Amino acid sequence: MNSQRNCDIAIETLISMFTVEDGEIKVLxxxxxxxxxKGYWILPGDFIKNDxxxxxxxxxxVYDKLGxxxxxxxxxxxxxxxxxxxxxxxxxxxxxxxxxxxSIKLKRVENSEYETNWFSIDSIPKMGYDHDIILNKTIDIxxxxxxxxxxxxxxxxxxxxxxxxxxxxEQLNRVKVDxxxxxxxxxxxxxxxxxxxxNEGFMGRxxxxxxxxxxxxxxxxxx
Amino acid sequence: MNSQRNCDIAIETLISMFTVEDGEIKVLxxxxxxxxxKGYWILPGDFIKNDxxxxxxxxxxVYDKLGxxxxxxxxxxxxxxxxxxxxxxxxxxxxxxxxxxxSIKLKRVENSEYETNWFSIDSIPKMGYDHDIILNKTIDIxxxxxxxxxxxxxxxxxxxxxxxxxxxxEQLNRVKVDxxxxxxxxxxxxxxxxxxxxNEGFMGRxxxxxxxxxxxxxxxxxx
DNA sequence: GCAAAAGTGTTACAGATACACCCATGC
DNA sequence: GCATGGGTGTATCTGTAACACTTTTGC
Numbered sequence: 001m002n003s004q005r006n007c008d009i010a011i012e013t014l015i016s017m018f019t020v021e022d023g024e025i026k027v028l029x030x031x032x033x034x035x036x037x038k039g040y041w042i043l044p045g046d047f048i049k050n051d052x053x054x055x056x057x058x059x060x061x062v063y064d065k066l067g068x069x070x071x072x073x074x075x076x077x078x079x080x081x082x083x084x085x086x087x088x089x090x091x092x093x094x095x096x097x098x099x100x101x102x103s104i105k106l107k108r109v110e111n112s113e114y115e116t117n118w119f120s121i122d123s124i125p126k127m128g129y130d131h132d133i134i135l136n137k138t139i140d141i142x143x144x145x146x147x148x149x150x151x152x153x154x155x156x157x158x159x160x161x162x163x164x165x166x167x168x169x170e171q172l173n174r175v176k177v178d179x180x181x182x183x184x185x186x187x188x189x190x191x192x193x194x195x196x197x198x199n200e201g202f203m204g205r206x207x208x209x210x211x212x213x214x215x216x217x218x219x220x221x222x223x
Numbered sequence: 224m225n226s227q228r229n230c231d232i233a234i235e236t237l238i239s240m241f242t243v244e245d246g247e248i249k250v251l252x253x254x255x256x257x258x259x260x261k262g263y264w265i266l267p268g269d270f271i272k273n274d275x276x277x278x279x280x281x282x283x284x285v286y287d288k289l290g291x292x293x294x295x296x297x298x299x300x301x302x303x304x305x306x307x308x309x310x311x312x313x314x315x316x317x318x319x320x321x322x323x324x325x326s327i328k329l330k331r332v333e334n335s336e337y338e339t340n341w342f343s344i345d346s347i348p349k350m351g352y353d354h355d356i357i358l359n360k361t362i363d364i365x366x367x368x369x370x371x372x373x374x375x376x377x378x379x380x381x382x383x384x385x386x387x388x389x390x391x392x393e394q395l396n397r398v399k400v401d402x403x404x405x406x407x408x409x410x411x412x413x414x415x416x417x418x419x420x421x422n423e424g425f426m427g428r429x430x431x432x433x434x435x436x437x438x439x440x441x442x443x444x445x446x
Numbered sequence: 447g448c449a450a451a452a453g454t455g456t457t458a459c460a461g462a463t464a465c466a467c468c469c470a471t472g473c
Numbered sequence: 474g475c476a477t478g479g480g481t482g483t484a485t486c487t488g489t490a491a492c493a494c495t496t497t498t499g500c
Contacts, residue, residue, distance in 0.1 A: 008273055011232060011314065050231055050312065053303040077298055078316055080276040089273065091234065093301055163479070180481070181463065188461095198470095204478030205470040386452070403454070404490065411488095421497095427451025428497035 010090045013058040014045035014131065016138035017071065017097035019104060019118065020155050023167050025142075026118035027135065028066060029125070033115070036086055037128030043135060044116070045092075058095045065114050072098040072154035076138050084130045094134050096141050098154035122171075143172050149189050153212035161199050161207035162186065233313045236281040237268035237354065239361035240294065240320035242327060242341065243378050246390050248365075249341035250358065251289060252348070256338070259309055260351030266358060267339070268315075281318045288337050295321040295377040299361050307353045317357050319364050321377035345394075366395050372412050376435035384422050384430035385409065 017028045029041040046061035048054060055073065062068050076094040084090065119125060121139055124132065145151045146169065156165055166182045186192065193213050198206035240251045252264040269284035271277060278296065285291050299317040307313065342348060344362055347355065368374045369392065379388055389405045409415065416436050421429040 009234060009271065011234065048232065048303075048314075051305060053305065054301055054314070055303070075300055078277055078301065080271070080278070082274060082276065091271075091277070161479085178464070179479080180465085183480080185462085200471080202478080203472065204476080205480075207479055384452085401491070402452080403492085406453080408489085423498080425451080426499065427449080428453075430452055 008089060010088065011048045011054075011093065012045055012090050013048065013054050013061065013093050013095060014043040014134060015058050015062060015073075015095040015097050016043055016076070016135050016142075017062065017066075017068070017099060018121070018142055018155070019099050019101045020164075020168055021101045021118060023164065023171075024120045024122075025168060025171055026120055027124070027139075028116060028118055029127070030065065031115040031117070032128050040128035041117075041119075041125045041131075042128045043094075043131045054093050054095075062097070066116060068099060068104060070099070070103060072151075076141055077134070079130060079134055081130070092130075092134065094138060096138050096145075098151065100155055100157050102159075103157075146172055149186055149191055153191070156212070158211035159195060159197070159199075159209045160211075161209060163207055231312060233311065234271045234277075234316065235268055235313050236271060236277050236284065236316050236318060237266040237357060238281050238285060238296075238318040238320050239266055239299070239358050239365075240285065240289075240291070240322060241344070241365055241378070242322050242324045243387075243391055244324045244341060246387065246394075247343045247345075248391060248394055249343050250347070250362075251339060251341055252350070253288065254338040254340070255351050263351035264340075264342075264348045264354075265351045266317075266354045277316050277318075285320070289339060291322060291327060293322070293326065295374075299364055300357070302353060302357055304353070315353075315357065317361060319361050319368075321374065323378055323380050325382075326380075369395055372409055372414055376414070379435070380437075381434035382418060382420070382432045383434075384432060386430055 019026055019028070028044065030044050032038055032040050032042050044061055044065050046057055046065075048057045052060070054075075058073065062071065074096045076096040079092040079094065082089065084092070121142075124135065127135065152165060152168075155168070162183055163179075165186070166177065166179065169182070170176055191212055192210045195209045195211050197209045199209055200206045242249055242251070251267065253267050255261055255263050255265050267284055267288050269280055269288075271280045275283070277298075281296065285294065297319045299319040302315040302317065305312065307315070344365075347358065350358065375388060375391075378391070385406055386402075388409070389400065389402065392405070393399055414435055415433045418432045418434050420432045422432055423429045
């Protein structure tokens, strides 16, 4: 390690945070209010500070800008192309996050300083910088993650129905699966248990409600 | 993105490069010649320069310090603990690399400036900084990668025997598998083909030699 | 001819897939 | 009572796991 260090490079963290709302998988984006890319949507994030790890930075950014205090968080990738930011050299570290919509609605502090919106991953708006590339890469990670049912607990900790969770699975993988086979597989996994309640008030027969069996149930988890 | 950028943080890249030699999975380490951690072994790498991506940096470091020009390369993770370097703030980006021992021996330029050595992943020496943590994390990635037989082509492009490749599989996963089942599975994958030659001159019956069917056969690949 | 290591085929089990009818509720 | 969506069981298939003897070479 005898070559020179270089300090003209800034480091930012960016997060692709996913949730499920109304049966759709959505990602949280912010609208940029200044040039360049004014009016475009971007991934939330921040520049790193001296006394912070990358993880600290992203947790703070998510809390300060989005009002979200608890989530599943994991490193995703790095983006270091020389000209990815037209103003100066910035290297980005991308994170992958999962939150459940119920806890967001309960805990989220509305902050008028930032315009944010949840977009379905099937209709992403025009994004600034290389954030569309970063987001698409993270969506691929999401697809891989959710093949393992245990990650669903971050999106649906409690009071979900099997048809709901099957719907998310089918959206993400763009397939239709047999209801009986899906139920067998997820119930055999022993990850979830019935709450005893039913999802009443909708058309048709009420669905049973389930929850993930809780050991270490969420809150800022790192891999 | 309105918080201040901070330029007091250096960025380094580090690589855990693996090969197979004499039936053992090995990683390439360098011995540190200056304090701190003088005499300890560390992962090869370098500080990033202004006109380089992270990938450029690691490719250059591997070529300049190790004389290796061609490999499979992939991002692994980032390490940003405040005090991971006792001298100053340095964030590390870890890469994962695979090379085959034959091409190393053919192409490698010996460079007396650096003391390097291939260590079996079962007997890693005392390492400086947090490099043991980084290496162990990358070994986990290696284990996952090699469950997919197609990655074996970076370690064994040609003229390998099935017992050799089975031995690597067994070492990595610390299991013994049935020879017949292993052969069936890898031959059914249609990834490899017989070269027609045999591995003569050893004890016992000579083994058939195989090669990976080549479409896009190696050379600095990124995922 | 004997020691060493490679090559081979069949059966059993488990996980995944395909498939159709009945049940509980709202209107 | 009918439309809507949820819940259930069985038969087949496919991939994985278990298992022992024969073949080719060096010495």
